[in-house]
Amino acid sequence: MMNLKRCLRVYLIMGSNNTVRDPLSVLEEALKGGITLFQYREKGANAKVGQEKKELAMKMKRLCHKYSVPFIVNDDVLLALEIGADGVHVGQDDEIVASIKAQCPKDFIIGVSTTNSQEANQAVKDGADYIGVGPIYATDTKEDVKLPIGLEGVAEIRSTVGDLPIVAIGGIKTSHVAGIIQAGADGVSVISAISQAKSPKIAARQLASLINPS
Ligand SMILES: Cc1ncsc1CCOP(=O)(O)O
Ligand SMILES: C=C1C=NC(C)=NC1=N
Numbered sequence: 427m428m429n430l431k432r433c434l435r436v437y438l439i440m441g442s443n444n445t446v447r448d449p450l451s452v453l454e455e456a457l458k459g460g461i462t463l464f465q466y467r468e469k470g471a472n473a474k475v476g477q478e479k480k481e482l483a484m485k486m487k488r489l490c491h492k493y494s495v496p497f498i499v500n501d502d503v504l505l506a507l508e509i510g511a512d513g514v515h516v517g518q519d520d521e522i523v524a525s526i527k528a529q530c531p532k533d534f535i536i537g538v539s540t541t542n543s544q545e546a547n548q549a550v551k552d553g554a555d556y557i558g559v560g561p562i563y564a565t566d567t568k569e570d571v572k573l574p575i576g577l578e579g580v581a582e583i584r585s586t587v588g589d590l591p592i593v594a595i596g597g598i599k600t601s602h603v604a605g606i607i608q609a610g611a612d613g614v615s616v617i618s619a620i621s622q623a624k625s626p627k628i629a630a631r632q633l634a635s636l637i638n639p640s
């Protein structure tokens with residue numbers, strides 16, 4: 427099993443509607459810049475579905491594996507299983523961890539979105555491999571986003587979950603990284619900071635330079 431905390435350091439999340447460019451070229455630039463984990467999150471306006479979504483997912487997975495970066499699928503457990511993804515990330519209203527574990531290979535990575543200590547505790551009990559914690563700051567990337575929890579929210583959840591791998595999410599830019607790691611996260615996950623950067627490679631490299639391999 428890979429060192430999940432190291433993988434969570436620079437975690438790009440992207441779907442085809444998070445960039446006006448070809449998502450595969452944005453992903454390849456980010457991989458060259460040193461992202462450590464990727465999540466395919468095809469959601470919201472003009473999101474792909476069916477065969478088109480599956481084909482893009484397979485191309486993205488192949489690209490990630492070319493750079494030895496694990497490939498995670500958001501929400502869609504069936505797609506993740508079908509294409510042999512390395513894991514899934516689910517929210518509070520998605521399939522529960524126990525039923526995912528029953529269907530997936532034993533070293534499958536299962537991430538859960540949490541916003542507070544109660545949800546974080548439940549994720550630990552359910553056997554999540556890591557939790558996404560946020561939104562840390564305001565963001566307009568996710569339509570139904572909850573109120574920001576700030577660095578205090580990260581610190582509180584860290585004090586609740588002990589050593590569980592934690593990645594922060596929500597409105598994160600380069601200038602936020604030091605404070606977020608200081609507050610107790612193992613890494614940062616971003617959508618727009620990389621997918622909408624002039625140079626996704628430079629954006630990824632800057633984030634990676636701020637988070638020392640533990
Ligand atoms: C998926 C998700 N979950 C909480 S905030 C968010 C969106 C993060 O996007 P950005 O990094 O552009 O703020
Ligand atoms: C909502 C989310 C929260 N956290 C992570 C890591 N991914 C997500 N899609």
Ligand SMILES: [Mg+2]
Nearest residue numbers: 501516517520
């Ligand atoms: Mg979800």
